[in-house]
Amino acid sequence: xxxxxxxxxxxxxxxxxxxxxxxxxxxxxxxxxxxxxxxxxxxxxxxxxxxxxxxxxxxxxxxxxxxxxxxxxxxxxxxxxxxxxxxxxxxxxxxxxxxxxxxxxxxxxxxxxxxxxxxxxxxxxxxxxxxxxxxxxxxxxxxxxxxxxxxxxxxxxxxxxxxxxxxxxxxxxxxxxxxxxxxxxxxxxxxxxxxxxxxxxxxxxxxxxxxxxxxxxxxxxxxxxxxxxxxxxxxxxxxxxxxxxxxxxxxxxxxxxxxxxxxxxxxxxxxxxxxxxxxxxxxxxxxxxxxxxxxxxxxxxxxxxxxxxxxxxxxxxxxxxxxxxxxxxxxxxxxxxxxxxxxxxxxxxxxxxxxxxxxxxxxxxxxxxxxxxxxxxxxxxxxxxxxxxxxxxxxxxxxxxxxxxxxxxxxxxxxxxxxxxxxxxxxxxxxxxxxxxxxxxxxxxxxxxxxxxxxxxxxxxxxxxxxxxxxxxxxxxxxxxxxxxxxxxxxxx
Amino acid sequence: xxxxxxxxxxxxxxxxxxxxxxxxxxxxxxxxxxxxxxxxxxxxxxxxxxxxxxxxxxxxxxxxxxxxxxxxxxxxxxxxxxxxxxxxxxxxxxxxxxxxxxxxxxxxxxxxxxxxxxxxxxxxxxxxxxxxxxxxxxxxxxxxxxxxxxxxxxxxxxxxxxxxxxxxxxxxxxxxxxxxxxxxxxxxxxxxxxxxxxxxxxxxxxxxxxxxxxxxxxxxxxx
Numbered sequence: 001x002x003x004x005x006x007x008x009x010x011x012x013x014x015x016x017x018x019x020x021x022x023x024x025x026x027x028x029x030x031x032x033x034x035x036x037x038x039x040x041x042x043x044x045x046x047x048x049x050x051x052x053x054x055x056x057x058x059x060x061x062x063x064x065x066x067x068x069x070x071x072x073x074x075x076x077x078x079x080x081x082x083x084x085x086x087x088x089x090x091x092x093x094x095x096x097x098x099x100x101x102x103x104x105x106x107x108x109x110x111x112x113x114x115x116x117x118x119x120x121x122x123x124x125x126x127x128x129x130x131x132x133x134x135x136x137x138x139x140x141x142x143x144x145x146x147x148x149x150x151x152x153x154x155x156x157x158x159x160x161x162x163x164x165x166x167x168x169x170x171x172x173x174x175x176x177x178x179x180x181x182x183x184x185x186x187x188x189x190x191x192x193x194x195x196x197x198x199x200x201x202x203x204x205x206x207x208x209x210x211x212x213x214x215x216x217x218x219x220x221x222x223x224x225x226x227x228x229x230x231x232x233x234x235x236x237x238x239x240x241x242x243x244x245x246x247x248x249x250x251x252x253x254x255x256x257x258x259x260x261x262x263x264x265x266x267x268x269x270x271x272x273x274x275x276x277x278x279x280x281x282x283x284x285x286x287x288x289x290x291x292x293x294x295x296x297x298x299x300x301x302x303x304x305x306x307x308x309x310x311x312x313x314x315x316x317x318x319x320x321x322x323x324x325x326x327x328x329x330x331x332x333x334x335x336x337x338x339x340x341x342x343x344x345x346x347x348x349x350x351x352x353x354x355x356x357x358x359x360x361x362x363x364x365x366x367x368x369x370x371x372x373x374x375x376x377x378x379x380x381x382x383x384x385x386x387x388x389x390x391x392x393x394x395x396x397x398x399x400x401x402x403x404x405x406x407x408x409x410x411x412x413x414x415x416x417x418x419x420x421x422x423x424x425x426x427x428x429x430x431x432x433x434x435x436x437x438x439x440x441x442x443x444x445x446x447x448x449x450x451x452x453x454x455x456x457x458x459x460x461x462x463x464x465x466x467x468x469x470x471x472x473x474x475x476x477x478x479x480x481x482x483x484x485x486x487x488x489x490x491x492x493x
Numbered sequence: 494x495x496x497x498x499x500x501x502x503x504x505x506x507x508x509x510x511x512x513x514x515x516x517x518x519x520x521x522x523x524x525x526x527x528x529x530x531x532x533x534x535x536x537x538x539x540x541x542x543x544x545x546x547x548x549x550x551x552x553x554x555x556x557x558x559x560x561x562x563x564x565x566x567x568x569x570x571x572x573x574x575x576x577x578x579x580x581x582x583x584x585x586x587x588x589x590x591x592x593x594x595x596x597x598x599x600x601x602x603x604x605x606x607x608x609x610x611x612x613x614x615x616x617x618x619x620x621x622x623x624x625x626x627x628x629x630x631x632x633x634x635x636x637x638x639x640x641x642x643x644x645x646x647x648x649x650x651x652x653x654x655x656x657x658x659x660x661x662x663x664x665x666x667x668x669x670x671x672x673x674x675x676x677x678x679x680x681x682x683x684x685x686x687x688x689x690x691x692x693x694x695x696x697x698x699x700x701x702x703x704x705x706x707x708x709x710x711x712x713x714x715x716x
Contacts, residue, residue, distance in 0.1 A: 296608030393575030
């Protein structure tokens with residue numbers, strides 16, 4: 001009997017639903033992360049849909065029309081951070097699933113059928129999470145809106161004439177979030193479709209370099225040189241941002257052309273971040289090879305060789321963290337700039353930067369969660385080989401130290417690079433000095449005030465991020481005790 | 494008075510409701526080769542893992558070199574396996590990211606030897622087992638037989654008193670398996686190392702000095 005040459009999506013969905021408890025855990029965590037993504041994406045849509053009839057809100061970031069695009073951009077950036085976490089959750093239980101996929105291959109499935117099953121698995125889990133997120137968001141919106149309302153001050157803008165605006169500070173009932181805005185139907189449809197499709201696309205892309213054979217499903221990476229081109233992309237992106245304000249003044253571009261400038265900055269920032277993330281693989285490989293050739297410390301040798309053999313694992317683990325660190329660097333640079341440019345009375349920027357810092361802290365938390373998921377997954381994935389090594393006398397502490405070092409080593413270099421890239425980008429885009437005028441019109445003195453480089457806060461950010469990763473990776477290595485047990489040796493075959 | 498090198502007395506062990514060992518006793522003298530045979534699920538691997546100090550029996554005693562080891566803590570048993578015992582599994586279980594030379598040198602590095610010294614000692618073992626040409630290769634670049642020979646070199650490099658081998662040729666074809674077994678027993682006899690080998694292959698077990706048979710967690714015969 002003959003059918004069509006490839007697996008139908010219906011069959012792919014049915015095969016994707018087979019599994020063990022680990023698969024159920026993967027689906028639950030993927031679904032949970034999808035709920036978070038749904039909530040944040042809906043919040044972005046609600047922010048975009050704010051009209052004069054809505055509000056007022058506790059933060060001027062939501063009250064002022066000019067500030068809302070920045071809030072939406074930040075929420076969308078946060079969605080992308082959460083999507084990476086979602087993709088990391090979607091890989092949990094990989095080895096068990098890989099054995100099952102190999103059995104499918106043995107039964108006649110093609111490599112593209114396997115990719116389709118993996119994508120279907122991710123699509124189903126994230127669909128369930130998205131639907132749950134939409135239902136809970138709608139159900140909780142009104143009560144949460146009431147809960148998050150209270151007395152406070154807010155700013156109003158009233159147009160006077162054609163080119164003047166009067167700004168007043170008013171006291172009244174304010175809401176923390178725009179939960180009074182009716183959810184647009186298009187937001188529900190886009191969210192319901194976009195999140196599962198994005199996750200399925202990421203899962204599909206993650207099958208890149210994966211060899212699906214009848215006997216095993218393995219990542220094709222060992223011994224291959226990591227792609228060096230991203231480093232060029234990184235240099236172009238950061239270099240472009242560093243010289244942005246200089247280029248703008250040389251080319252005589254005025255600040256009025258803000259949309260074109262914003263697009264240029266966005267593209268350069270994207271190049272820098274993508275370059276840095278993919279470049280992390282090259283850096284991890286070079287450091288790994290360097291360390292492994294020279295060390296006689298077993299844990300460092302194992303960490304070095306693992307980094308050299310699987311460089312892309314490092315960039316996958318640290319992707320979100322490095323992105324957040326870059327944004328944090330940009331925020332630090334922007335903070336210093338605003339401190340110089342804004343007048344003493346204008347304290348609005350302090351509130352805005354405070355909100356951004358809270359958002360960054362949450363993003364760091366999500367990134368740390370991603371590192372925990374990926375490191376823990378790595379331990380569980382290699383539990384049989386770890387058990388065998390323990391059986392041959394390799395101390396658990398050596399294996400734990402190896403895993404810890406593997407997580408930390410690339411970040412020793414890349415975290416400072418990420419934060420520095422953010423700071424120099426902010427200085428490049430916004431400028432490194434401000435001209436201030438003093439005295440009367442007749443006797444005006446212009447003083448050029450340099451924008452200081454935030455060395456201390458930058459260093460503090462790097463050290464804090466290192467410590468967070470150290471703690472998270474240490475927690476993940478505790479999985480060695482739970483996952484690598486001699487009883488695993490009985491089921492080695 | 495010196496007793497047998499390895500001795501297990503009345504071992505009982507269960508996985509949940511399933512009994513793996515039911516009052517099993519076995520011993521092996523220094524330099525002796527002992528084959529433990531039995532069908533899948535007969536308890537031979539559990540016995541081997543217990544006497545190697547990898548698993549702890551629920552009841553009974555395990556002695557190694559006149560020292561009771563079943564009561565030792567995880568760290569001490571781990572140290573013992575590193576210095577005095579060698580363990581070989583069906584699939585070699587080498588560290589995938591390390592080269593063959595590094596895999597063999599690893600137990601010496603763990604004992605505190607320097608990199609150069611450890612690799613200098615590891616090299617001759619690769620040569621002795623016929624895989625010196627694979628010194629710089631990662632395990633996935635080797636054949637199953639080569640990887641298993643590297644695993645043997647890793648087990649022998651610390652010059653242990655006993656080697657515990659669980660189905661050491663189970664993943665290899667008959668011809669390669671026979672060559673790996675010859676290498677294992679040949680080196681063990683030259684060094685006076687005791688070998689305890691669990692296998693379901695009676696043909697392979699015949700190479701041992703003595704063979705015990707297991708069924709349902711108990712010894713049912715010996716030769």
